[in-house]
Amino acid sequence: MIAVELARQVRRRRTLMCFIFLVGLPVIAALANRSRSPSSTAEVGTRALFEVSTASGINHALAALAFMSAFFLVIVVSFFAGDSVSGEASWGTLRYLLIRPVSRGRLLASKLSVVFTLALAATLAVAVSGLVSGTIAFGWDGVATPFGPTMPVGESLLRLAFATVAVTWSLGAVISFAFLLSVVTDSPGAAITGGFGLMVVSTILDGLSSLDYLHPGLPTHYWGAWSRLFFELPPGAAPFLGGSLPDTSLRPMAQDAVVQLAYAVVFIGLAAWWFRRKDIVS
Amino acid sequence: MTAAIEVSHLTKRFGRDVVAVDGLSFTVAPGEVCGLLGPNGAGKTTTVRMLLGLVRPDRGTTAVLGERTGPGSRVLARVGALVERPAFVPHLDGLTNLKQWWRAGGAAWPPPGLDEALALADLGPALGRKVKGYSQGMRQRLGLAQALLGRPEVVMLDEPTNGLDPGEVREIRRVVRDLAGGGTTVLLSSHVLGEVEQVCTSAVVMDRGRLVAAGSVRDLVGAAHSVYVEVDDPEGAHRVLEATAGIEGVRDEPPGLVVELDGASRAALVRALVEGGVGVETVTSRNRLEDAFLGLVEEGRE
Numbered sequence: 001m002i003a004v005e006l007a008r009q010v011r012r013r014r015t016l017m018c019f020i021f022l023v024g025l026p027v028i029a030a031l032a033n034r035s036r037s038p039s040s041t042a043e044v045g046t047r048a049l050f051e052v053s054t055a056s057g058i059n060h061a062l063a064a065l066a067f068m069s070a071f072f073l074v075i076v077v078s079f080f081a082g083d084s085v086s087g088e089a090s091w092g093t094l095r096y097l098l099i100r101p102v103s104r105g106r107l108l109a110s111k112l113s114v115v116f117t118l119a120l121a122a123t124l125a126v127a128v129s130g131l132v133s134g135t136i137a138f139g140w141d142g143v144a145t146p147f148g149p150t151m152p153v154g155e156s157l158l159r160l161a162f163a164t165v166a167v168t169w170s171l172g173a174v175i176s177f178a179f180l181l182s183v184v185t186d187s188p189g190a191a192i193t194g195g196f197g198l199m200v201v202s203t204i205l206d207g208l209s210s211l212d213y214l215h216p217g218l219p220t221h222y223w224g225a226w227s228r229l230f231f232e233l234p235p236g237a238a239p240f241l242g243g244s245l246p247d248t249s250l251r252p253m254a255q256d257a258v259v260q261l262a263y264a265v266v267f268i269g270l271a272a273w274w275f276r277r278k279d280i281v282s
Numbered sequence: 283m284t285a286a287i288e289v290s291h292l293t294k295r296f297g298r299d300v301v302a303v304d305g306l307s308f309t310v311a312p313g314e315v316c317g318l319l320g321p322n323g324a325g326k327t328t329t330v331r332m333l334l335g336l337v338r339p340d341r342g343t344t345a346v347l348g349e350r351t352g353p354g355s356r357v358l359a360r361v362g363a364l365v366e367r368p369a370f371v372p373h374l375d376g377l378t379n380l381k382q383w384w385r386a387g388g389a390a391w392p393p394p395g396l397d398e399a400l401a402l403a404d405l406g407p408a409l410g411r412k413v414k415g416y417s418q419g420m421r422q423r424l425g426l427a428q429a430l431l432g433r434p435e436v437v438m439l440d441e442p443t444n445g446l447d448p449g450e451v452r453e454i455r456r457v458v459r460d461l462a463g464g465g466t467t468v469l470l471s472s473h474v475l476g477e478v479e480q481v482c483t484s485a486v487v488m489d490r491g492r493l494v495a496a497g498s499v500r501d502l503v504g505a506a507h508s509v510y511v512e513v514d515d516p517e518g519a520h521r522v523l524e525a526t527a528g529i530e531g532v533r534d535e536p537p538g539l540v541v542e543l544d545g546a547s548r549a550a551l552v553r554a555l556v557e558g559g560v561g562v563e564t565v566t567s568r569n570r571l572e573d574a575f576l577g578l579v580e581e582g583r584e
Contacts, residue, residue: 001388004385004386008371008374091371091372092366092367092368095334095336096365096383096428098335098353098354099334099335099336099358099361099363102386103354104353277338279331280336280337281336281337
């Protein structure tokens with residue numbers, strides 16, 4: 001069933017279009033930044049990664065992950081997840097799969113695994129495209145950390161791989177929310193918009209400082225926390241001008257992982273509960 | 283012998299007000315071709331969906347080949363179905379659609395009966411083209427082929443001739459007869475009476491979710507057959523038929539006559555007329571399932 005589902009999705013023109021953009025945008029960014037040289041910053045976060053994006057191919061890959069995951073990847077994964085079940089319902093093929101018979105639990109599980117596989121593949125496409133185009137444009141070297149020494153190449157690649165997984169993971173709430181809507185409605189458009197809408201609403205709430213008690217629970221609050229993998233301070237670093245040492249701990253990454261997992265469990269649990277009881281009238 | 287299809291005390295509401303199916307019970311014996319007949323909105327599709335485990339009944343049970351059916355029941359692997367309209371993944375070709383559907387159930391490709399099914403679909407090179415470009419008739423034939431993959435023991439066809447041209451309708455009729463000839467049990471839902479009359483051995487008539495009548499088509503039609511004839515000399519025909527045995531009555535229905543037969547065959551009727559010097563232009567049956575159906579539905583509504 002997973003193989004069948006994967007073949008169905010991969011052969012769609014829209015999946016192909018998504019991947020063309022996922023691969024193409026980092027290449028365009030590499031071309032655009034060719035003449036820029038790295039600058040330094042005192043900030044911790046994804047924006048600081050952009051300052052050093054031209055230092056090496058791996059740096060460019062990180063910058064690509066940072067700018068793609070803020071917006072475009074969210075659209076792409078909402079697309080994959082939101083269309084997953086509702087697309088089948090709108091084609092009318094859902095009823096035929098279920099009377100094959102494929103059990104509802106198994107159908108949902110294979111759909112969900114394909115959605116997460118595609119989401120990981122999408123993030124990976126960004127990272128690889130960034131790495132290849134960046135290496136051609138800026139050369140092959142370890143990561144230049146924004147205010148630390150250059151990391152060894154092996155360590156850099158390992159952390160890039162980890163960052164790729166973390167970026168996918170941070171989309172967990174969006175993916176599972178779009179998937180839930182995909183099960184509840186028979187309209188792919190509504191489900192896709194819903195997934196994307198969750199990101200928009202969460203970002204707005206995250207910007208309202210009067211709601212700061214809510215922030216740690218928002219699905220987008222810790223987005224970009226993975227960039228801390230590349231902010232190691234050199235041993236014996238001195239405080240920046242007029243301040244203390246910046247906080248580079250990986251704690252927010254762990255918090256993000258937990259928040260995403262919590263949302264995923266709730267949304268996917270609801271989706272499974274709903275789908276088990278659903279009357280298939282599409 | 284266990285029934286091939288058994289529906290008992292089935293009730294389904296959608297929302298608060300809509301009762302789609304209301305206390306419906308019927309059985310279909312193995313090898314029978316049963317027509318599920320009723321006007322649009324009678325609850326036929328909902329009944330088929332409940333039989334296939336797509337819709338959960340509020341009350342009552344459904345069983346196929348002696349096993350209760352519900353979501354994902356294993357017995358459904360022995361059932362082929364066309365529910366409402368055929369549906370395929372539009373960006374895949376016809377054959378890939380069949381292959382994927384078959385494999386989704388965990389079975390190995392090719393299934394038994396593939397060649398027959400493909401011959402039936404008769405799509406030729408179009409089988410390798412995306413379903414997106416198929417006509418309604420091509421989809422219907424591919425859907426029928428899909429329903430017959432793996433030689434199912436029970437076949438449920440929900441409005442299988444919707445949107446087809448007369449040639450394609452005839453083809454579907456032939457397929458259903460072939461299935462019946464091979465011992466397959468067929469449940470065919472339709473609002474077209476002629477369809478049921480021509481291919482079914484039994485029928486279940488429903489209206490507004492309820493059972494109106496069930497039984498063999500012969501019983502439902504009733505023993506007394508009426509025949510509508512057009513002749514060149516109506517008066518002569520009256521005279522001749524009054525003197526013929528096995529005729530219960532003759533009444534005018536311009537431009538022809540309706541003759542109620544009571545023992546006389548249609549051939550005997552024609553022979554009597556011709557021998558009596560009356561030219562016969564057309565002879566068609568009347569008061570068959572259509573009359574029965576309309577009568578039954580009206581009775582049920584009173």
